[in-house]
Amino acid sequence: MNYEFDAEAKRFFDALSQMVHDFSLEREPERALGPALEANLRDLLERLARTPYLALGLDGGAAGAALRAMRAGEVFATHTPSLFLAVETGTRRVAKLLEAFGTEGQRSAWLPRLLEGKRVGAVALSEGAMNMENDEFETEGRREKGRIVVHGIKHFVVNGPVADLFAVAGRLDGRAAVFLLERDTPGLVAGERVETLGCDGMTCSMLELNGCVVEPDGVIGPMERQRLLDTLLRWEDLALVAASLGLMHAALETARTFANLHMTGGKPLVAYQEVAFKLAEMLAGYQAAQLLAYRAAWTVDVSPRQAGVLVSCAKVFCGETAEQVASSALQVLSGDGYVSGNPAERAYRAARYIQIAGRSSELSRMKIAGDVLGRRR
Amino acid sequence: MDILVCIKNVPDTSAEEIEIADDGTDIVRDDLVYTVNEWDNYAVEEAIRIRDRVGGSVSVVTVGSEEDEEALRREIAMGADAGFLLSDPAFEGSDGAGIASILEAFVRKHPVDLVLTGAQADDEAGQVGGMLAARLHLPFASLVNRIDIREDRLTVEREVDGGNVEVVDIALPCVLSIQTGINEPRYVGIRGIRKAAAVHIPVLGAAELEIDPAEVGRRGARVLLESLFVPAQGEGAVMLEGSLGQQVAQLAAALKTQGVIR
Amino acid sequence: MDFAFTREQTMFKKEVLRFARKEIVPRCREHDLKETFDFESFRALGEFGLLGLHLPEAYGGGGADVITTVLAGEALGEAGVDGGLTLSYGAHAFLCADTIYVHGTAAQREKYLPKLISGEWIGAMALSEPDAGSDVASLSTTAERKGETYVLNGTKMWITNGPIADVVVVYAKTAPELRHAGISAFIVEQGTPGFSAGPPLVKLGVRSSQTSELVFRNCEIPADNLLGAEGQGFLMALQTVEWDRCALLAPIVGGAEYALQKSARYAKGRVQFGRPIAEFQAIKHKLADLRMFVETARTLVYRIAWCKDQGRPLNHLEAAVAKLFVGDWSLKPLHDAMVLHGGYGFIHEFDVERIFRDSRLAPIGGGTSEIQKKIISKLMSSQAGTIR
Incomplete structure (x- = not known):
């Protein structure tokens, strides 16, 4: 048993706290409006990429990653909960998904860019309800001439208005799959930022998929839902x-x-x-x-x-x-x-x-x- | 007297609910807490008492995996002198005869004066002791609840039907399966556990025991478990409800009405 | 960070569960009902090795670390041992025997520890008074040096094991004008002229433990019975808090785990509206809330134990948080566990009402929740105030 973090971990947390603290003082991300919302996220991602933070738990299973990420997340969110959630539930979750289920090609195409803080990710999971536990996905990909055509509507997509890469959960061949779609994919419409009760510095929107075409290598899965x-x-x-x-x-x-x-x-x-x-x-x-x-x-x-x-x-x-x-x-x-x-x-x-x-x-x-x-x- | 006790690590039914797995060929073993088979504790206690009386040693052995080492350590903490883990992927899925042949191979390499087993374990088959004795060509007595030592022979009492006792004279070396009630097994204290933690427990596989892997495990098994199921609920059962006192009153009344008691 | 127990610790916990379920629990209900002390169980605890688990083997103890000791206390609760017996055990082992071990002379240790560890003698600790509970400095019991003796005068209150104790560690003032610094600790044996115990008090919970007033009227004890030096009593009392915040809280956490297991079993078996009540969401929520309490309380309590094993001085803020949490956060989930049982929860036979009653001592004994808040807020405001 040991109730303390080691000295090296503590130094990492302190440095991260200082960096996010300085960034928050300078930018006030929780008060941001308009274009500043996106600029704050992109700039912070680039700064985070220079620390071990973004790669936590994604560096091939280094021991203790979840615990480190928990404490690191705590110090990060103390200063700016909105940007913390934007980075975690948007970007890192896409990276986790790629790491867990992605093909070698998908990982090499996207992981470096995400971890270098050069691209903003988003996960589109929710539909009519925020929690998808009780309902089947209505978003669906259909195979047509060797490609996959995706239709559906997603809600509560964190980073929706600003993301470069969308990981869209849906059905394929009667099972669950994730479609990787870039922002400029024809038929992909990210909605306006929705006004929310909290997390003022985070953006969130709906996402429409009107016959978006995905090549087979842009699909993770299908797999068990x-x-x-x-x-x-x-x-x-x-x-x-x-x-x-x-x-x-x-x-x-x-x-x-x-x-x-x-x-x-x-x-x-x-x-x-x-x-x-x-x-x-x-x-x-x-x-x-x-x-x-x-x-x-x-x-x-x-x-x-x-x-x-x-x-x-x-x-x-x-x-x-x-x-x-x-x-x-x-x-x-x-x-x-x-x-x-x-x-x-x-x-x-x-x-x-x-x-x-x-x-x-x-x-x-x-x-x-x-x-x-x-x-x- | 050198004594070997064969033990088994079994699910702790006092703390856990046993459910049958979906495929019906096993119980759900995820997250089950394991403990030493209750009968085996009596056997180990008896072995320790004999050793303390007449000298010699007590060894414990089990066929299982790495997780079953804890069971051996517990019995060492109780007072056994040594433990041996017989473990090999080839042993997995052995039937009773397979387990007996693995134990036989071990006993041939580590001869003892007396082999004890519990009367039964979690599968309630009660077969390993008898089969082991047969394979070793040793005399066997089952359901033993008293042991008296007379030089190179033992006088043992067996629990037989209707609470009757059978007294048997048996030559050493021999195999006995031990019934609960033969003694009051001791608990393991912190000092015993600490001492047991430092004991090296050798792990012996098919190669060390010179066992043909084809003869044991799933491949060698000639008894296969087909399925486990909970019998369909029949008619006529009455559930008694209420406090214990109320339930007893209802039961007494029912027994009277049915003419069981007057 | 690492929250794992060692293999030996886990093995020992299993063994305590096995022992307690078979040897202790079958008698608990009756003793709780009749408010009688279970001498048989107490001696069994001694024989099994729990009464001196943390004390050196030289005196017959187990030489165990604090985490193992706390784990054993949790296991007693989890097995279903009533809070009365675990409290008696706690007061005996940690508030009496441990103080004699830590501060006693070789002669005092030799004389008292083996008998306390075996359970032949029962120990108690007497600090609180009718007018001095949380405010220790206002103690009015005095000990006056007279040649080779001390003469004790005063009344102690809420003394666990008071009516049955053979040995009591008594705190009294040798220099009343010095307030905290004038408090000293003494060993007083039963039968000493001038020392008497009142009748057992009738209590809401922990009913099998015997609690009473102790009266000292010109009670003369040998000067050799002084523990440590004069004036050290307050620090000794404070040291017992280290045990109070882990070993004495653990059985309550274990008891909550027992209530959780009982509730789950009951919910599965109890059929209403044609299905087990375990299938109703409202019942599931109660089970979930109790589980959350148990898991959270565990992590807080073992933090105190771990720190003590590291040989660090008690972190008073963390200790107060653990105490406050176990006392106050247990109220709702344990109440809900009782309600989940419906009418059966309200009667004695189903144990959950006993666990609820027993747990109500947690926000009172050893420093009330208010005192914990006082400690926490005082320590909080003395820290620097920046968000980092």
């Missing part, structure tokens, strides 16, 4: 868990700093038990979530088959605790929190996304219960 979903959702869930840790950290620090500095009735806010104890509860929730998340990620590294239930536990617990911590932070911040543009308020809104994206809290609880009921008398 559950295998595809499990891979896509595991890495999305891990990213969402890391994001929720970052949200909690940012909200907690904002509230703590405010409570120490803000005076009321002649003493700092923190001198009031109702504030101090709230901060204590927030910290307890954050630390509990953090350790559960680390353990879940560690299990993904050492025994992936047993990791599912812990990832689901972390997904639900961290997502829900993030909303509670952010809510408490807003209460501490009072009027200052109610004015838009502070980390607590952003965390509060983003925490809603965490709980519905990936495997929703409800679906995750079903997974956990399935495990409880399956293995016990």
